[in-house]
Amino acid sequence: MSTRNDVTDTPPEASTLAGIAGHFVNARRQGSALPDFPGVIPETLVSAYEVQDHAIGLWPDTVAGWKVGYIAAEKRDVSGDDRLLGPIFSAALHDGTAGSVEFPVYVGGFAAVEAEYVLKLQADAPEGKTDWTPEEAEALPATLHLGVEIASSPLATINILGPRVVVSDFGNNNGLILGGEIPDWRGIAETALTCQTFIDDQQVGNGGATTLPGGLRTAYAFALSRSAKRGRPLKAGDLIATGNATGIHDITAGQRARISFNGYGDINCVAKPAGPEAA
Numbered sequence: 001m002s003t004r005n006d007v008t009d010t011p012p013e014a015s016t017l018a019g020i021a022g023h024f025v026n027a028r029r030q031g032s033a034l035p036d037f038p039g040v041i042p043e044t045l046v047s048a049y050e051v052q053d054h055a056i057g058l059w060p061d062t063v064a065g066w067k068v069g070y071i072a073a074e075k076r077d078v079s080g081d082d083r084l085l086g087p088i089f090s091a092a093l094h095d096g097t098a099g100s101v102e103f104p105v106y107v108g109g110f111a112a113v114e115a116e117y118v119l120k121l122q123a124d125a126p127e128g129k130t131d132w133t134p135e136e137a138e139a140l141p142a143t144l145h146l147g148v149e150i151a152s153s154p155l156a157t158i159n160i161l162g163p164r165v166v167v168s169d170f171g172n173n174n175g176l177i178l179g180g181e182i183p184d185w186r187g188i189a190e191t192a193l194t195c196q197t198f199i200d201d202q203q204v205g206n207g208g209a210t211t212l213p214g215g216l217r218t219a220y221a222f223a224l225s226r227s228a229k230r231g232r233p234l235k236a237g238d239l240i241a242t243g244n245a246t247g248i249h250d251i252t253a254g255q256r257a258r259i260s261f262n263g264y265g266d267i268n269c270v271a272k273p274a275g276p277e278a279a
């Protein structure tokens with residue numbers, strides 16, 4: 001992991017977009033919770049992405065991919081976006097194919113697991129293309145994998161406060177557990193891609209690739225479009241976690257989760273308290 005100055009040296013002013021980013025990054029670096037949103041909530045998703053871009057610049061790691069989250073109709077803004085993006089960092093990418101995985105969550109903040117179908121790009125998106133249809137996205141080569149999003153933030157109320165807050169704090173993402181590949185996914189009906197989520201052996205969710213409106217291809221198209229509009233066109237090797245397939249399931253440190261992807265295997269994992277990040 002690369003090094004940079006510890007942003008806790010000079011506490012930022014919460015009234016600025018950069019200041020908001022600094023407070024979230026400080027809390028994440030320290031593994032601590034935030035009692036409230038650190039400042040004034042950005043007025044639009046565009047402003048919230050500015051916060052996110054500031055925070056990505058402060059975080060001492062490279063982006064390995066993006067999580068896609070769905071925005072309910074009543075929570076959308078003038079952008080018209082029905083989804084949002086958050087970065088998945090390289091150091092927070094875990095191998096879900098080699099036994100149970102420990103993953104960090106913010107004690108006193110928000111913590112949940114989400115079953116995910118994850119696309120891995122096999123080619124760069126063309127430069128300059130900022131609008132994608134699901135059909136165009138499907139034609140851009142990608143493999144499909146099992147996955148579990150680690151949805152965790154220092155702010156316990158992040159989802160209650162809404163999409164602009166979620167975007168401001170890395171999309172409420174704290175990592176991705178990547179499982180095995182689903183071969184020839186384009187030839188499989190999305191209705192056949194089903195899964196269940198269990199926490200401490202109790203089933204808490206049931207669903208699949210069609211749980212979110214539009215399914216995998218619509219999520220793929222959104223990630224390509226919004227990333228390009230932000231000046232971050234997707235590249236070969238980038239990951240896209242397409243959205244929660246069984247719901248958002250709260251978890252606490254010490255609890256175990258098992259996500260069963262019918263016909264394709266399981267991912268087993270256990271939550272642990274997030275600790276301070278090494279510089």
